[in-house]
Amino acid sequence: QKEVEQNSGPLSVPEGAIASLNCTYSDRGSQSFFWYRQYSGKSPELIMFIYSNGDKEDGRFTAQLNKASQYVSLLIRDSQPSDSATYLCAVNAPGGFKTIFGAGTRLFVKA
Amino acid sequence: ETGVTQSPTHLIKTRGQQVTLRCSSQSGHNTVSWYQQALGQGPQFIFQYYREEENGRGNFPPRFSGLQFPNYSSELNVNALELDDSALYLCASSLDLAGGTDTQYFGPGTRLTVL
Numbered sequence: 001q002k003e004v005e006q007n008s009g010p011l012s013v014p015e016g017a018i019a020s021l022n023c024t025y026s027d028r029g030s031q032s033f034f035w036y037r038q039y040s041g042k043s044p045e046l047i048m049f050i051y052s053n054g055d056k057e058d059g060r061f062t063a064q065l066n067k068a069s070q071y072v073s074l075l076i077r078d079s080q081p082s083d084s085a086t087y088l089c090a091v092n093a094p095g096g097f098k099t100i101f102g103a104g105t106r107l108f109v110k111a
Numbered sequence: 112e113t114g115v116t117q118s119p120t121h122l123i124k125t126r127g128q129q130v131t132l133r134c135s136s137q138s139g140h141n142t143v144s145w146y147q148q149a150l151g152q153g154p155q156f157i158f159q160y161y162r163e164e165e166n167g168r169g170n171f172p173p174r175f176s177g178l179q180f181p182n183y184s185s186e187l188n189v190n191a192l193e194l195d196d197s198a199l200y201l202c203a204s205s206l207d208l209a210g211g212t213d214t215q216y217f218g219p220g221t222r223l224t225v226l
Contacts, residue, residue, distance in 0.1 A: 004153075043201055043217040044154065045113075088153050097167035099144070099215065101153030 003027065004091050006102035014110050019076040021105050023089030026070070032092035033065055035074045037085045038104065044088055048074070079109045113137070115204050115218035123224045129190045132221045136183040136204030142166070143185045144215065145177060146201040154201055160185060161207075189223075197225045 005024050013019045021035075032051055036044035050056045050063040050072070062075040072091075076083055086104040093100055114137040124130050136143050142161045146154035156169035160179035174190040183204070189196055199222050203215035 043199075043220045045217070046214060049214065090153075097159050097161075098156050098169065100156065101146075103151070103153045 002102075003100045004089055004102040006087075006089050006105045008103055008105060010106040010108050012108045012110060013079050015079060015081060017079050017109075019079045019083065019107055019109070021074040021076075021087050021089075021107065023072045023074075023102055024070055025072070025089075025091045025100075027091070027093060028067075028070060029094035030070075030091045031094065033063070033072045034090040034092075034099070035061075035063060035072075036088040036090060036101075037083075038088055039085045047087075076107075079107075081109045081111045083107060084109050113216035113218065115202065115216050117200075117202055117218040117221050119221060120219070121222045121224075123226065124192050125226050126192055126194060128192050128225075129188065130192060130223065132187045132189075132200050132202075132223070134185045134187070134202035134204075134218055136185065136202070137216060138183055140183060140204035140206055140216075142205045142207060142213075143179055144203045144205075145185075145187045146203065147171070147196075148199040148201060148220075149195075150198075157187070192225045194225050197223060199223075 035047045038044045048063045060077045064073045088104045089102040116135045144159040145157040148154040158168040159166045163179045179185040199220045203217045205213045
């Protein structure tokens with residue numbers, strides 16, 4: 001079992017729709033959870049972080065965390081073609097020094 | 112822009128050679144982490160330095176080594192290059208020990224090709 005698992009996609013949504021990206025993690029002691037966006041040939045950029053169970057909203061983005069189910073998700077409302085990228089889920093291992101990334105989900109937003 | 116820079120942008124080496132990649136962190140950031148990202152994969156944690164000491168290491172062999180300097184710059188050294196070392200190498204700096212509430216800021220990466 002991989003430590004952080006994501007559906008590789010590609011996930012294709014029409015412009016204006018909601019894109020839903022999912023991630024599961026194996027270490028129940030994990031405390032910090034991050035979503036990064038990575039455009040082709042570029043480095044990851046942080047979109048959101050979440051530490052507590054529940055929802056966290058920032059503009060068009062909502063991160064959801066369920067520690068009991070070891071599940072993190074990212075919702076993108078009103079998806080735009082510029083949102084087309086790979087979305088990486090990342091988890092900080094207990095102890096804090098190691099960040100474990102999933103393989104990423106490729107998102108395509110069709111105009 | 113994250114304020115983190117890396118050099119060189121691209122590099123081509125042959126198998127068996129040695130390579131040094133460089134990173135300049137944001138001023139005041141005491142922690143730097145290095146990652147290897149193969150094509151189609153997520154970044155894999157190599158190691159982390161905090162105040163010039165190695166603070167943790169991922170599943171990489173000893174031929175991957177690093178240094179962090181007082182001026183917020185750091186190096187990743189790879190000896191005896193193998194074909195599988197071809198990847199994008201990323202450094203990420205953070206104010207303090209990465210984890211908890213601390214955000215990592217990634218540099219643009221160095222694309223290493225081993226022939």
